[in-house]
Each structure stands twice: as structure tokens, then as C-alpha cells.
Amino acid sequence: MTGQYKLTYFTIRGLAEQTRLLLNDHGIPFEDHQVERADWPKIKPTMQFGQVPCLHDVDVQIVQSGAIMRHLARKHDLYGENDCDRTYLDMFFDGIQDLHSKYVQMIYREYEEKKDDFVKNTLPEELAKFEKLLKSKKDGKGFILGDKISFVDYTLYEELDILQILDANCLNAFPALKAYHERMNIRPNLQDYLKHRELAKLPVNANGKQ
Numbered sequence: 048m049t050g051q052y053k054l055t056y057f058t059i060r061g062l063a064e065q066t067r068l069l070l071n072d073h074g075i076p077f078e079d080h081q082v083e084r085a086d087w088p089k090i091k092p093t094m095q096f097g098q099v100p101c102l103h104d105v106d107v108q109i110v111q112s113g114a115i116m117r118h119l120a121r122k123h124d125l126y127g128e129n130d131c132d133r134t135y136l137d138m139f140f141d142g143i144q145d146l147h148s149k150y151v152q153m154i155y156r157e158y159e160e161k162k163d164d165f166v167k168n169t170l171p172e173e174l175a176k177f178e179k180l181l182k183s184k185k186d187g188k189g190f191i192l193g194d195k196i197s198f199v200d201y202t203l204y205e206e207l208d209i210l211q212i213l214d215a216n217c218l219n220a221f222p223a224l225k226a227y228h229e230r231m232n233i234r235p236n237l238q239d240y241l242k243h244r245e246l247a248k249l250p251v252n253a254n255g256k257q
């Protein structure tokens with residue numbers, strides 16, 4: 048059963064993985080439509096901004112990864128309880144996007160020259176900010192909002208996951224983030240999905256660097 052949602056993206060984790068994680072963790076059925084690069088020129092003109100990820104909610108086309116995540120959050124009670132929570136989640140989400148942009152720049156444009164510098168200097172500086180923010184609610188022992196899981200937990204979990212693929216030790220100096228990643232990692236529905244993803248050998252990025 049694939050349900051009302053169809054997620055279109057390439058055969059990588061990239062910008063769609065946070066959405067795949069959210070949907071799988073909540074047992075929300077969807078069609079995971081993975082497009083091969085060779086088929087992209089046909090599909091590109093059908094997307095509002097000529098890009099993916101794209102979520103079809105029945106016949107409504109939604110693009111922009113943040114809009115997709117917020118759409119699902121509003122529909123599935125993953126956007127906090129009030130305006131204050133929602134503003135905090137938006138802030139946290141955009142903070143992760145800033146870090147992710149630096150990661151993408153390094154992966155796709157400067158991997159050979161800049162990877163070591165990114166791991167040694169950029170990551171500790173950036174991760175310290177998230178460690179502090181996470182600890183500001185429930186001493187970092189719950190979710191981003193404290194007690195209630197939200198859409199941004201999937202964005203943070205995915206970011207921490209790919210950063211540990213880049214450098215297995217990058218969370219060692221950040222115990223709250225490390226424990227958070229471990230807690231998210233053992234959620235039963237995520238475990239099932241992660242096993243399936245492992246078998247599918249879904250790459251993190253399109254250029255084979257990670």
C-alpha cells in the first residue's frame with residue numbers, strides 16, 4: 048500500500064532522506080519514487096522549480112525540502128503545540144540547513160582540499176551550537192522540543208548520521224548529540240527502514256563522496 052503520498056527524488060539520500068525517515072518512523076505509507084539521472088531531463092520540466100525532492104499529496108505537488116517537511120509536520124502533528132514551538136523548530140531547522148550547505152559545498156566542490164579542515168575546524172564549531180541548543184530542553188535527554196518529537200528531529204538525526212559517516216568520531220566531544228543520535232537510531236520503525244536502506248545500498252550523495 049503506498050497511500051496518498053508520492054516522494055520523488057534521485058537514487059540517493061540527499062535532501063529527501065529526512066522525509067523518508069519521518070514517513071517511515073510514523074508508519075505513513077508512501078511511494079518512494081527514485082529517479083535515475085538518465086530519466087531526469089523528462090521529469091525536470093514538470094517540477095515547479097525544476098528540482099526535487101517533490102512530494103505529491105494526492106494531486107498537489109509540493110517542492111522545496113523545508114516546505115515538504117513542514118507540510119507533513121502540520122498534517123501529522125509534528126510541529127509542536129503552539130507558535131512558540133513552531134518558531135523554535137523553524138529556527139533549529141534553518142540552523143541545520145546552514146550547516147548542511149557548508150557540508151554540501153565541501154562534498155561537491157572541495158572534498159579533496161577541504162575535507163580535513165571541515166572535520167577539524169568547521170564541525171566542532173558548528174556542532175557546539177547544536178549541543179548547547181539541544182541541552183536547553185530536558186537537558187538534551189529528549190527530543191528537540193523536549194518531550195514531543197517533531198519534524199526537525201528527522202532533519203537533525205539525518206545530519207548527525209551523515210556527519211558521522213564523514214568522521215566517525217565527530218560526536219565524541221558532544222555527549223548530548225551523540226546520545227540523541229543513538230536514541231533516534233534505535234526507534235523500531237527506523238530500525239526496520241535502516242535495514243531496508245542498507246540492503247538497497249542507497250548512497251548519501253550523488254558524487255560517491257561521503
Ligand SMILES: N[C@@H](CCC(=O)N[C@@H](CS)C(=O)NCC(=O)O)C(=O)O
Nearest residue numbers: 061062097098099100110111112113
Ligand atoms: N532548495 C531546494 C533545493 C533542491 C535541489 O537543490 N535539488 C537538487 C537535488 S539535491 C536537484 O533537483 N538537482 C537537479 C537539477 O537542478 O536539475 C530544496 O531544499 O528542496
